[in-house]
Amino acid sequence: xxxxxxxxxxxxxxxxxxxxxxxxxxxxxxxxxxxxxxxxxxxxxxxxxxxxxxxxxxxxxxxxxxxxxxxxxxxxxxxxxxxxxxxxxxxxxxxxxxxxxxxxxxxxxxxxxxxxxxxxxxxxxxxxxxxxxxxxxxxxxxxxxxxxxxxxxxxxxxxxxxxxxxxxxxxxxxxxxxxxxxxxxxxxxxxxxxxxxxxxxxxxxxxxxxxxxxxxxxxxxxxxxxxxxxxxxxxxxxxxxxxxxxxxxxxxxxxxxxxxxxxxxxxxxxxxxxxxxxxxxxxxxxx
Amino acid sequence: xxxxxxxxxxxxxxxxxxxxxxxxxxxxxxxxxxxxxxxxxxxxxxxxxxxxxxxxxxxxxxxxxxxxxxxxxxxxxxxxxxxxxxxxxxxxxxxxxxxxxxxxxxxxxxxxxxxxxxxxxxxxxxxxxxxxxxxxxxxxxxxxxxxxxxxxxxxxxxxxxxxxxxxxxxxxxxxxxxxxxxxxxxxxxxxxxxxxxxxxxxxxxxxxxxxxxxxxxxxxxxxxxxxxxxxxxxxxxxxxxxxxxxxxxxxxxxxxxxxxxxxxxxxxxxxxxxxxxxxxxxxxxxxxxxxxxxxxxxxxxxxxxxxxxxxxxxxxxxxxxxxxxxxxxxxxxxxxxxxxxxxxxxxxxxxxxxxxxxxxxxxxxxxxxxxxxxxxxxxxxxxxxxxxxxxxxxxxxxxxxxxxxxxxxxxxxxxxxxxxxxxxxxxxxxxxxxxxxxxxxxxxxxxxxxxxxxxxxxxxxxxxxxxxxxxxxxxxxxxxxxxxxxxxxxxxxxxx
Numbered sequence: 001x002x003x004x005x006x007x008x009x010x011x012x013x014x015x016x017x018x019x020x021x022x023x024x025x026x027x028x029x030x031x032x033x034x035x036x037x038x039x040x041x042x043x044x045x046x047x048x049x050x051x052x053x054x055x056x057x058x059x060x061x062x063x064x065x066x067x068x069x070x071x072x073x074x075x076x077x078x079x080x081x082x083x084x085x086x087x088x089x090x091x092x093x094x095x096x097x098x099x100x101x102x103x104x105x106x107x108x109x110x111x112x113x114x115x116x117x118x119x120x121x122x123x124x125x126x127x128x129x130x131x132x133x134x135x136x137x138x139x140x141x142x143x144x145x146x147x148x149x150x151x152x153x154x155x156x157x158x159x160x161x162x163x164x165x166x167x168x169x170x171x172x173x174x175x176x177x178x179x180x181x182x183x184x185x186x187x188x189x190x191x192x193x194x195x196x197x198x199x200x201x202x203x204x205x206x207x208x209x210x211x212x213x214x215x216x217x218x219x220x221x222x223x224x225x226x227x228x229x230x231x232x233x234x235x236x237x238x239x240x241x242x243x244x245x246x247x248x249x250x251x252x253x254x255x256x257x258x259x260x261x262x263x264x265x266x267x268x269x270x271x272x273x274x275x276x277x278x279x280x281x282x283x284x285x286x287x
Numbered sequence: 288x289x290x291x292x293x294x295x296x297x298x299x300x301x302x303x304x305x306x307x308x309x310x311x312x313x314x315x316x317x318x319x320x321x322x323x324x325x326x327x328x329x330x331x332x333x334x335x336x337x338x339x340x341x342x343x344x345x346x347x348x349x350x351x352x353x354x355x356x357x358x359x360x361x362x363x364x365x366x367x368x369x370x371x372x373x374x375x376x377x378x379x380x381x382x383x384x385x386x387x388x389x390x391x392x393x394x395x396x397x398x399x400x401x402x403x404x405x406x407x408x409x410x411x412x413x414x415x416x417x418x419x420x421x422x423x424x425x426x427x428x429x430x431x432x433x434x435x436x437x438x439x440x441x442x443x444x445x446x447x448x449x450x451x452x453x454x455x456x457x458x459x460x461x462x463x464x465x466x467x468x469x470x471x472x473x474x475x476x477x478x479x480x481x482x483x484x485x486x487x488x489x490x491x492x493x494x495x496x497x498x499x500x501x502x503x504x505x506x507x508x509x510x511x512x513x514x515x516x517x518x519x520x521x522x523x524x525x526x527x528x529x530x531x532x533x534x535x536x537x538x539x540x541x542x543x544x545x546x547x548x549x550x551x552x553x554x555x556x557x558x559x560x561x562x563x564x565x566x567x568x569x570x571x572x573x574x575x576x577x578x579x580x581x582x583x584x585x586x587x588x589x590x591x592x593x594x595x596x597x598x599x600x601x602x603x604x605x606x607x608x609x610x611x612x613x614x615x616x617x618x619x620x621x622x623x624x625x626x627x628x629x630x631x632x633x634x635x636x637x638x639x640x641x642x643x644x645x646x647x648x649x650x651x652x653x654x655x656x657x658x659x660x661x662x663x664x665x666x667x668x669x670x671x672x673x674x675x676x677x678x679x680x681x682x683x684x685x686x687x688x689x690x691x692x693x694x695x696x697x698x699x700x701x702x703x704x705x706x707x708x709x710x711x712x713x714x715x716x717x718x719x720x721x722x723x724x725x726x727x728x729x730x731x732x733x734x735x736x737x738x739x740x741x742x743x744x745x746x747x748x749x750x751x752x753x754x755x756x757x758x759x760x761x762x763x764x765x766x767x768x769x770x771x772x773x774x775x776x777x778x779x780x781x782x783x
Contacts, residue, residue, distance in 0.1 A: 145689035171301065195689040200674060236558035239545045241538040242677050244423025246547025246616065251539060251558035258539070258559065267615055269551070276675045276690070277683060284520070284685035285539045285559060 013079035018086060030061055030072035030083060039085050042094055042117040044101075045158035046073035047208050049271040050168045053159045058097045058117070061085045069093055095121040103128035104136045106154045109212030109223070112230075135182065141220065144193045147201055147280050149220040150186075154213035157184060161205035161214055169273040174198040175205065203279035207262060207272060216260045216280075229254060237264065242277040245269060249278060258282050289371050291316065292388060293669060294739055295732045304367060307734060310667050311392055311656040311769045312361040317401035318653065319357025320372040322349040324408050329376035334410035338636040338645055345404065345648035360653065362734075376409045380416030386424065388671070391768045393657050396761040400649035407646055413633035423548040424678075426538060426555075430546030433603075433619070434596070438469035443600025459599055461583040473763035479507040488515040490568070491534070495524040496679040497742065499758075499765035500720050501751035517571060520681050523745065532571050535561035541568065542589040544611065546619075550629070552606055553616035656769030657757035660736075664718065664771035666702065668738045670750060671768075676743035683743070693741035694748050695728035698774065702736065703729045708776050715775040721752030724777075738772060 010026045017033060024033050029052075034041045044056035052074035060069035064082035069090065077083075084090060098118050101107065102125035107118065128134060141151035159177065166173050174197045178187035188197035206214045215223075222228040233254045240247045247270045250262045261279050265272035290302040291313075299305040308316055324330055325346055335342050354365035361368075375381050383406065389398045403412075403419060411417040423429050435442040445452045448466035457463050470478055476498070478484035487508070498504035508514055508527055516528035519536045535541050540561040546552045561567070566574075569589065576584040587595070590608050597603050602620035610617060610624070617628040635642055660667060673693040677683040696716055708714055710729045715722060725740070725748055733739065742750050757766040 146687040147689060199690075201688065201690055234558075236556050237554075238538050238556045238558060239426050239547075239553050241426045241545075242683070244425060244428060244548035246426065246545070246549070246551050246553055248553070248615075249538075253558050256559050269547070269616075276688060277677060280688070281675075281677070281683050281686050282539070283687075284682040285536060286562075287685045 013077060015077050015079070015081040015083060017083045024077055026076075026079075028077050030063075030070070030075050030077050030081075031059055033077055033083075034061075034072060034085060040120075041072060041085065042098075042114075042121075043073060044114065044156060044210050045160060047160055047265065049265040049273065050160060050163045050208060053163060056097065056156070056158050058094050060090060060093050062087045062090050091121065095123060098123040099125045099128060101156050103131070103134060105156050105211065106138075107156075107211060109151075109154060109215075111210050111212075114210055137182075137185075142194075143217070143220075145195050145201075145217075147203070147217055147276075148194060148206065149215050149217050150194070151213050151215065151220070152185060154211045155186060156211055156213075157186070158210060160208040160210070161186060164204040164208045164273070165199075169204045169271075170200065170202050172198055172200050172202070174200070201276040201280065202274060203276070204273045207274070207279075219260050222254075222259065228259075233259065235262075240274070240278040242275075242281060247274055247278050249274070251282070257286050289374065291371075293734065293737055294671075297674075304370065306361075306363045306367050306371060308361040308363050310669050310737065311394070312653065313389060313392070313398045314394060314401045314651055315352065315357055315360040315653040316363065316368065317398075317405060318349045318352040318651075319354060319361070319368050320375070321345075321404055321408055322352045322357075323354060323369050323372035324376045324405070325349070327373060327376070329373065330408050331410035334636070335408065337639060338410075338641050339407045339648060340645040341648040341650075345650055348650040375405065375411070378411075380414070381409070381411045382416070382418050382420050383411075384420040384422055386422045388768060390421075390759075390762070390764055391766060392764075393755075393757045393759050393766045394651075394654050395759040395764045397649075397651040397654075401651050403646075404648050404651075407648055412646075413631065413636040415631060418631055418633075421548070424672075426547065427545040429548060429550065430544065430552070433546055433600075438471050438474075441599075442596055443602050445600070456599060459595060462581075471763035473758045473765070476504060476507045479510055482510070485512040486515075487511055487513075488517065489524055489528075490517045491519075491537075493518075493522040493524045493679045493681060495527055496522070496745040496751065499751055499754040499767050500756035501745075501749065501754075502721055503756065504751075517568065519565070522679070522681055533563065533565040534571060535565050535567045537568070540565075544589075544593065547616075550618045550632075551616040552603070552611060552619065554611050656755070656771075657766060658719065658755040658769060658771040660771050664773050665736065666698070666738050666772050666774060667736055668696075668716075668718070668740070668753060668770040668772045669768045670740055670742050670754060670770075673741055673743065676741065678743070679745050680743040692728075694726070694744040695740065696725040696774070697728045697730045697733055697739045699733040699735050699737065700729045700731050702738075702774075703727065706774055706776060708774070713777060713780070715777055716753065716772055717775070718753040718755075718770050718772045720754075720756060721749075723749055723752055725750075727774075738774070742767075 012023055013026050014023050022037055031041055042058045044058050046052050054071050054074045059072045061072045062084040063070050098121055102123055138153045141149050143149050162175055165175050175186050175188055177184055179185050233252050236251050238249055240249050248264055248267045251258050252260045263272045263274050288302045289304050290299040291306045291308060292299055293307060293310045295305055354368055357368055358365040383402050392398060406412040406419050439447055441447050441456055453466055475484055495505050495508060514528045515530045516525040517532040517534050518525050519534055525531050538555050539558050541557055543555050544552050545555050573584055573586055593608055601622055605621040605623040605626045606617050621628045636646060675688040675690055708727055712727050713724055714727050716725045740750055753770055755766040755770045
């Protein structure tokens with residue numbers, strides 16, 4: 001009765017990555033190995049606290065013997081695999097994916113690392129035509145309450161928000177993909193407003209959005225006013241006060257005011273996910 | 288996952304099964320589940336034999352709780368009780384998690400003991416993935432108890448009446464104190480009524496809104512010779528105070544630690560400066576100590592206090608400030624710096640032979656709520672919390688939630704029809720202690736005869752005027768979960 005189940009033992013495998021022989025645990029993805037080896041690999045739809053959904057293709061790598069490039073985020077490494085992460089083919093493919101996205105979607109409020117990758121791959125979306133000539137998803141932001149802004153002209157359909165709302169974190173299933181082709185978009189059930197949907201305002205979708213399509217109302221308003229200044233913001237990690245779970249909060253502070261709250265994805269208590277009180281209940285600090 | 292709750296909560300909707308028991312019948316249900324586990328031959332005989340005591344007596348004690356009797360008392364179908372019993376007993380690992388629905392009864396302590404019996408019957412304790420899990424309602428309510436904010440304990444749950452332990456604290460603190468037990472909250476209010484407690488210093492609590500039978504509590508606070516309140520806001524209690532100490536907010540304006548439900552000690556850090564004249568709580572307490580004549584107190588920093596605690600509380604001994612910074616939290620007990628912390632407690636029950644005392648079964652009796660249902664007060668009111676609010680709303684009331692709810696009295700559609708009232712109507716709600724006006728919200732999922740509301744909006748709805756004055760004789764906790772009320776239609780608002 002006192003045994004502790006530890007699962008089946010996992011064997012070690014060896015792969016060659018960018019000419020270097022490295023060891024890994026069986027079951028590790030190629031991306032896991034890249035991260036362990038310090039090989040900077042762009043990702044959009046992948047997050048360490050979500051199951052890979054395999055849609056964005058910016059993390060592709062070349063695997064010897066494979067006709068197509070493979071998504072490193074979800075492809076388990078195999079013993080003897082020979083992987084190139086920085087071949088011409090890989091670089092071209094990553095650049096093109098970013099350019100196609102950037103040509104139809106506003107990417108200017110993406111996370112700092114996304115911007116760095118776009119710079120690194122010399123992304124030039126004007127090759128696809130200028131934005132007022134080609135089809136874009138331009139539309140005004142949806143502002144239906146005092147906490148969330150859904151700015152879908154910045155949405156690249158990476159599905160992270162859907163995953164975080166569903167099985168990977170919140171199990172609320174308030175949002176899903178609706179429509180097909182160019183009409184595909186993230187929607188609540190029957191496209192009702194967010195307060196009328198099943199949404200519980202945990203903000204876990206905001207927490208995983210890579211492009212600023214889902215943002216705090218506070219951040220949106222400050223950006224519109226031109227007062228949002230990420231460079232002067234300080235981030236302090238503390239513990240949420242609203243219950244006994246012990247979620248860690250990262251308080252982003254600008255001019256001695258909290259402007260948004262995130263949570264570290266690598267923390268064991270909630271893997272970066274919060275509830276409405278933890279993510280939005282901080283107004284009393286400055287009232 | 289089974290959910291046992293009088294209401295079909297959102298957790299119940301996620302669950303594989305929901306057992307909608309009658310309010311205040313938790314012991315009956317646990318005893319019935321225990322009897323079923325015993326009769327189905329699903330007890331863990333090896334564990335009972337080696338790690339527990341009092342099993343034979345317990346077996347006799349629960350014998351009358353047949354599935355039929357249990358079903359009759361709890362209102363839960365027999366098959367559902369049997370299903371829960373078999374599921375729990377045969378699972379490789381299983382946990383029982385609870386919050387205030389178990390403890391805020393006049394039988395609160397016995398309710399917990401009744402659940403503990405089930406873990407002892409099946410061996411679902413002291414090993415990974417199994418256990419008894421009380422979920423805490425604040426980020427540091429566990430830490431408060433750990434630090435000795437209890438009437439009979441010093442930091443690290445050490446007995447204040449043990450002369451040897453007290454001597455160690457007296458040496459470090461350079462002060463002498465008696466081993467006499469203090470008072471719990473309920474006893475404090477009684478002592479206020481008897482004028483044996485005449486001065487009170489409230490730190491970060493709002494009893495003038497949060498106490499059950501709150502009219503009585505307010506009268507007791509009014510009687511005091513002096514009331515000092517230390518808080519971050521002018522709460523209702525602070526408004527009654529003779530002196531208010533404005534304090535820095537713990538989790539965002541102060542350095543220190545908080546200890547979660549799972550005994551994990553984590554660092555809290557100051558992200559913003561406290562406003563106006565608000566001072567750090569440690570500074571307020573230190574300055575008070577000096578004015579009370581202490582010459583040895585000094586001006587300790589949070590880290591200095593933590594380091595002192597490590598020398599006095601063995602279970603915190605290995606948690607250096609540096610480890611707390613780098614390891615993202617450590618679970619006590621952690622006696623030395625090489626100890627990784629403890630994922631679970633009571634593992635000693637699996638040692639053969641076991642060290643220390645065997646775990647006792649408890650023969651606890653079902654006792655219905657004190658505030659009886661009668662023809663005059665036929666509806667059972669239970670209070671609780673909703674997702675986006677926190678306690679008396681002092682903090683959570685400051686953000687504008689799109690899903691805010693909980694100020695209405697929720698009743699079943701059937702009761703609304705019987706009373707000839709409609710959704711949104713304002714009614715008079717009375718108990719044996721008070722009477723208030725409330726808006727009604729009908730809820731098709733509530734059981735007939737049950738009403739629910741929160742206590743998050745005391746300025747809108749002074750619900751604790753109605754809640755029961757009964758308390759648990761062992762813990763002193765009020766019976767917030769079971770008041771008897773009547774609901775009256777208001778024929779004309781002009782007469783209100």
